[in-house]
Amino acid sequence: MSTxxxxxxxxxxVFGVRMLVTGRVPALLARSFRSxxxxxxxxxxxxxxxxxxxxxxxxxxxxxxAATVLSIGLVAAAGVWFxxxxxxxxxx
Numbered sequence: 001m002s003t004x005x006x007x008x009x010x011x012x013x014v015f016g017v018r019m020l021v022t023g024r025v026p027a028l029l030a031r032s033f034r035s036x037x038x039x040x041x042x043x044x045x046x047x048x049x050x051x052x053x054x055x056x057x058x059x060x061x062x063x064x065x066a067a068t069v070l071s072i073g074l075v076a077a078a079g080v081w082f083x084x085x086x087x088x089x090x091x092x
Contacts, residue, residue, distance in 0.1 A: 002054045006050075006054035009051030009054055011047070013044055017040065020044065042078050042082035045081075046075060048074055052074070
Protein backbone atom coordinates (compact mmCIF):
# COMPACT_ATOMS: atom_id res chain seq x y z
CA MET A 1 0.00 0.00 0.00
CA SER A 2 2.74 2.50 0.81
CA THR A 3 4.25 2.05 -2.66
CA UNK A 4 0.92 2.88 -4.27
CA UNK A 5 0.49 5.89 -1.98
CA UNK A 6 4.00 7.09 -2.81
CA UNK A 7 3.20 6.79 -6.51
CA UNK A 8 -0.01 8.79 -6.05
CA UNK A 9 1.91 11.48 -4.18
CA UNK A 10 4.57 11.61 -6.88
CA UNK A 11 2.00 11.92 -9.66
CA UNK A 12 0.15 14.65 -7.75
CA UNK A 13 3.38 16.60 -7.13
CA VAL A 14 4.45 16.33 -10.78
CA PHE A 15 0.98 17.48 -11.84
CA GLY A 16 1.36 20.52 -9.58
CA VAL A 17 4.81 21.32 -10.96
CA ARG A 18 3.47 21.03 -14.51
CA MET A 19 0.74 23.56 -13.73
CA LEU A 20 3.24 25.93 -12.13
CA VAL A 21 5.71 25.70 -15.03
CA THR A 22 3.26 25.89 -17.93
CA GLY A 23 0.64 28.11 -16.31
CA ARG A 24 -2.07 25.89 -17.79
CA VAL A 25 -4.76 24.41 -15.57
CA PRO A 26 -7.39 21.88 -16.66
CA ALA A 27 -10.83 23.49 -17.03
CA LEU A 28 -12.31 21.43 -14.21
CA LEU A 29 -9.69 22.76 -11.77
CA ALA A 30 -9.61 26.30 -13.18
CA ARG A 31 -13.11 26.86 -11.82
CA SER A 32 -11.98 26.06 -8.28
CA PHE A 33 -8.79 28.11 -8.15
CA ARG A 34 -8.22 31.79 -8.85
CA SER A 35 -4.89 31.33 -10.63
CA UNK A 36 -2.57 28.63 -12.01
CA UNK A 37 -0.19 29.45 -9.15
CA UNK A 38 -2.83 28.53 -6.57
CA UNK A 39 -3.81 25.33 -8.39
CA UNK A 40 -0.20 24.23 -8.89
CA UNK A 41 0.86 25.12 -5.36
CA UNK A 42 -2.06 23.26 -3.82
CA UNK A 43 -1.38 20.08 -5.80
CA UNK A 44 2.39 20.29 -5.33
CA UNK A 45 2.19 20.64 -1.55
CA UNK A 46 -0.49 17.96 -1.28
CA UNK A 47 1.52 15.56 -3.44
CA UNK A 48 4.72 16.11 -1.46
CA UNK A 49 2.76 15.55 1.76
CA UNK A 50 1.34 12.23 0.54
CA UNK A 51 4.78 11.19 -0.69
CA UNK A 52 6.36 12.10 2.66
CA UNK A 53 3.63 10.29 4.58
CA UNK A 54 4.09 7.15 2.48
CA UNK A 55 7.88 7.32 2.81
CA UNK A 56 7.44 7.46 6.58
CA UNK A 57 6.35 3.82 6.54
CA UNK A 58 9.89 2.83 5.55
CA UNK A 59 11.59 4.94 8.24
CA UNK A 60 12.41 4.18 11.90
CA UNK A 61 9.95 5.27 14.60
CA UNK A 62 11.11 8.82 15.33
CA UNK A 63 11.74 9.66 11.68
CA UNK A 64 8.34 8.24 10.73
CA UNK A 65 6.66 10.43 13.33
CA ALA A 66 8.54 13.49 12.03
CA ALA A 67 7.52 12.67 8.45
CA THR A 68 3.90 12.34 9.55
CA VAL A 69 3.91 15.65 11.41
CA LEU A 70 5.59 17.42 8.47
CA SER A 71 3.12 15.95 5.99
CA ILE A 72 0.18 17.15 8.11
CA GLY A 73 1.80 20.59 8.20
CA LEU A 74 2.16 20.64 4.41
CA VAL A 75 -1.49 19.72 3.89
CA ALA A 76 -2.51 22.42 6.36
CA ALA A 77 -0.34 24.97 4.54
CA ALA A 78 -1.81 23.94 1.19
CA GLY A 79 -5.31 24.27 2.57
CA VAL A 80 -4.68 27.72 4.02
CA TRP A 81 -2.53 29.32 1.32
CA PHE A 82 -3.97 27.76 -1.82
CA UNK A 83 -7.44 26.58 -0.79
CA UNK A 84 -9.93 25.96 -3.58
CA UNK A 85 -12.61 28.62 -3.89
CA UNK A 86 -16.26 28.13 -4.72
CA UNK A 87 -16.96 28.72 -8.38
CA UNK A 88 -18.98 31.73 -9.50
CA UNK A 89 -22.15 29.69 -9.87
CA UNK A 90 -22.06 28.13 -6.40
CA UNK A 91 -22.55 29.54 -2.95
CA UNK A 92 -19.84 29.25 -0.32
